[in-house]
Amino acid sequence: MFVKSCPSWAISESEVTPEHIYINRREWLQKVGFFGLGLASTASGFGLFSGDANAAISGYPAPRNGVYQLDRELTPKEVATTYTNFYEFGSSKNIWRRAQKLATDPWMITIDGLVETEMQLDAVDLITKIGGLEERLYRHRCVESWAMALPWTGVPLASLVKFAKPNADAKYLRMETFFDPEVAPGQKQNWYPWPYVEGLTLAEATNELTFLATGIYGKQMPEQNGAPIRLVAPWKYGFKSVKSISRFTFTDNQPVSFWEQLNNREYGFWANVNPDVPHPRWSQKTERLIGSNKIVPTQMFNGYADQVADIYKGMFLENKRKLFY
Numbered sequence: 060m061f062v063k064s065c066p067s068w069a070i071s072e073s074e075v076t077p078e079h080i081y082i083n084r085r086e087w088l089q090k091v092g093f094f095g096l097g098l099a100s101t102a103s104g105f106g107l108f109s110g111d112a113n114a115a116i117s118g119y120p121a122p123r124n125g126v127y128q129l130d131r132e133l134t135p136k137e138v139a140t141t142y143t144n145f146y147e148f149g150s151s152k153n154i155w156r157r158a159q160k161l162a163t164d165p166w167m168i169t170i171d172g173l174v175e176t177e178m179q180l181d182a183v184d185l186i187t188k189i190g191g192l193e194e195r196l197y198r199h200r201c202v203e204s205w206a207m208a209l210p211w212t213g214v215p216l217a218s219l220v221k222f223a224k225p226n227a228d229a230k231y232l233r234m235e236t237f238f239d240p241e242v243a244p245g246q247k248q249n250w251y252p253w254p255y256v257e258g259l260t261l262a263e264a265t266n267e268l269t270f271l272a273t274g275i276y277g278k279q280m281p282e283q284n285g286a287p288i289r290l291v292a293p294w295k296y297g298f299k300s301v302k303s304i305s306r307f308t309f310t311d312n313q314p315v316s317f318w319e320q321l322n323n324r325e326y327g328f329w330a331n332v333n334p335d336v337p338h339p340r341w342s343q344k345t346e347r348l349i350g351s352n353k354i355v356p357t358q359m360f361n362g363y364a365d366q367v368a369d370i371y372k373g374m375f376l377e378n379k380r381k382l383f384y
């Protein structure tokens with residue numbers, strides 16, 4: 060019997076299931092009539108494929124886009140996949156084991172609101188439709204003053220926007236995480252405004268930097284890092300980069316994010332990284348690199364001013380702080 064209890068990203072390269080079998084699991088299951096017999100849910104109920112129930116997006120490892128260079132070492136994979144922030148699975152950074160319960164194949168995504176045609180489609184189909192995967196190396200800066208450097212695989216969010224065909228009234232893109240308290244025990248804590256929500260203006264969503272990540276370290280995304288699809292907006296504090304997205308809504312209302320709803324004095328809509336605007340609890344002057352523990356200066360827009368500063372030209376002259384919280 061094929062029983063696999065350890066997630067593929069946690070085992071050493073030599074032990075990993077041959078990639079072609081892993082990637083083509085869906086095809087293989089279809090071939091042997093697994094879905095046809097309606098056995099999929101029974102099997103997962105017995106823990107078959109546990110830690111392996113990921114949407115089978117193919118194309119890993121993807122070619123690296125050399126435009127995005129780092130000024131620091133990549134964070135070791137073992138660190139970035141075990142020190143993760145995902146409140147749906149608990150408020151500590153040590154939730155990666157619990158997150159294995161998240162089953163992402165199939166994973167239905169809704170695209171709705173001010174678009175030509177509202178639709179629902181599987182994550183694999185969406186990514187297949189909107190384009191080839193690429194790898195990008197990006198800095199990541201959490202508002203809590205820690206930072207990482209990560210190799211994401213995915214597609215530009217601009218490709219999804221183009222595919223969705225928003226109409227002229229759409230000004231914002233609202234993104235929502237799944238809601239399933241049976242899978243994600245953090246969602247039983249009803250003082251949080253679940254589901255997790257984030258938003259971008261369409262100018263931000265279509266900026267060249269803004270990325271929809273489906274993988275990391277050349278493999279598909281581990282559950283704890285936001286499988287099967289998450290946002291990566293590297294010039295903003297990490298909380299903007301919403302994980303495990305199940306809905307994209309085009310709207311003319313500025314979305315109220317999860318953290319903003321909890322505490323709008325500390326977390327705002329814009330959340331652009333700025334070393335000169337301290338957070339009420341964390342000076343933003345420097346950051347600690349997770350892995351090496353080195354302290355380095357924080358850069359304006361997390362080092363991405365060349366790409367994004369134009370978006371904000373002339374905005375909020377009366378209250379500069381607004382751009383950051």
Ligand SMILES: Nc1nc2c(c(=O)[nH]1)N[C@H]1C(S)=C(S)[C@@H](COP(=O)(O)O)O[C@H]1N2
Binds near residue numbers: 145
């Ligand atoms: N759905 C959801 N998305 C989320 C979070 C979360 O708790 N739930 N945490 C955010 C925060 S605060 C950070 S710093 C990043 C962390 O991403 P990582 O754990 O992959 O490094 O995810 C963001 N996206």
Ligand SMILES: [Mo]
Binds near residue numbers: 201202296
């Ligand atoms: Mo964060």
